[in-house]
Amino acid sequence: MRLRIVGCTGSMSGPRSAASCYLVQAEGPDPVTGATRTWNVALDMGPGAFGQLWTHVDPCDLDAVVFSHGHADHIGDVISLHVHRRWGPGRGLAPIVLAGPEGVLDRVRQIDGVGPEEAYEGEFCERSLVAGRALRIGPLTVTPATAWHSVPGFGVRVEGPSEGDPGRRASLFYTGDTDQCDTITAGARGADVLLAECGFTEQETVRGIHMTGARVGEMARLAGVGRVLLTHIQPWTDPAVPVAEARTTWPGPLGVVHAGEIHTI
Numbered sequence: 570m571r572l573r574i575v576g577c578t579g580s581m582s583g584p585r586s587a588a589s590c591y592l593v594q595a596e597g598p599d600p601v602t603g604a605t606r607t608w609n610v611a612l613d614m615g616p617g618a619f620g621q622l623w624t625h626v627d628p629c630d631l632d633a634v635v636f637s638h639g640h641a642d643h644i645g646d647v648i649s650l651h652v653h654r655r656w657g658p659g660r661g662l663a664p665i666v667l668a669g670p671e672g673v674l675d676r677v678r679q680i681d682g683v684g685p686e687e688a689y690e691g692e693f694c695e696r697s698l699v700a701g702r703a704l705r706i707g708p709l710t711v712t713p714a715t716a717w718h719s720v721p722g723f724g725v726r727v728e729g730p731s732e733g734d735p736g737r738r739a740s741l742f743y744t745g746d747t748d749q750c751d752t753i754t755a756g757a758r759g760a761d762v763l764l765a766e767c768g769f770t771e772q773e774t775v776r777g778i779h780m781t782g783a784r785v786g787e788m789a790r791l792a793g794v795g796r797v798l799l800t801h802i803q804p805w806t807d808p809a810v811p812v813a814e815a816r817t818t819w820p821g822p823l824g825v826v827h828a829g830e831i832h833t834i
């Protein structure tokens with residue numbers, strides 16, 4: 570299983586990266602042909618991400634998009650995917666799974682500026698995420714865990730074949746946007762990689778929206794994860810700040826993601 574960092578800037582697109590989008594890839598059998606192929610699942614698709622996704626994979630080969638929540642910095646570029654599949658090279662392909670909190674297509678309509686008569690039948694197959702209910706996409710399973718944010722949202726645990734040992738199931742937990750809470754910690758328990766949002770520093774005292782580096786570290790320790798990757802850092806924040814904060818609570822492997830990176834899991 571591979572994690573490709575398509576976009577990782579917090580709350581917006583930034584000078585060095587698009588907004589949130591992470592591509593998870595794994596090899597598995599195709600149900601139609603029986604042949605092994607690469608499966609592609611995008612986690613979030615914020616502003617600027619669709620164009621950058623194209624540098625990692627042909628968008629025609631996407632199997633599913635999973636939205637952690639409906640904030641524009643995580644879903645805004647779904648409109649580009651819609652155009653690609655209705656009028657572009659993706660025209661005529663089967664509808665792609667679009668999963669997220671209940672009402673995800675309503676959010677797409679709002680961004681698109683259209684009414685309820687627009688069903689996106691040719692482009693999207695809507696799936697509502699439910700905490701604890703796994704969604705199977707080829708060799709990958711995606712299991713949501715309830716987040717603590719300003720709108721309904723989920724962190725997601727993605728499990729699939731280990732890159733180094735395909736007989737073993739490896740795991741990634743992506744927090745989406747959330748403050749530290751028991752449900753997110755439980756969802757991440759024992760994950761090989763914790764991809765954790767770090768939208769706040771200790772300068773911000775409001776609760777229920779984002780984590781700080783210190784709260785990510787505490788969560789990582791409670792969940793017993795293998796490796797921590799910080800993301801969703803605001804473009805005006807020096808990444809050294811959340812890293813230093815995380816170091817106060819987490820002694821294990823720690824990094825900050827950058828657009829274009831590929832992490833094997």
Ligand SMILES: [Zn+2]
Nearest residue numbers: 580640642746
């Ligand atoms: Zn966000």
Ligand SMILES: [Zn+2]
Nearest residue numbers: 638640718746
């Ligand atoms: Zn958000």
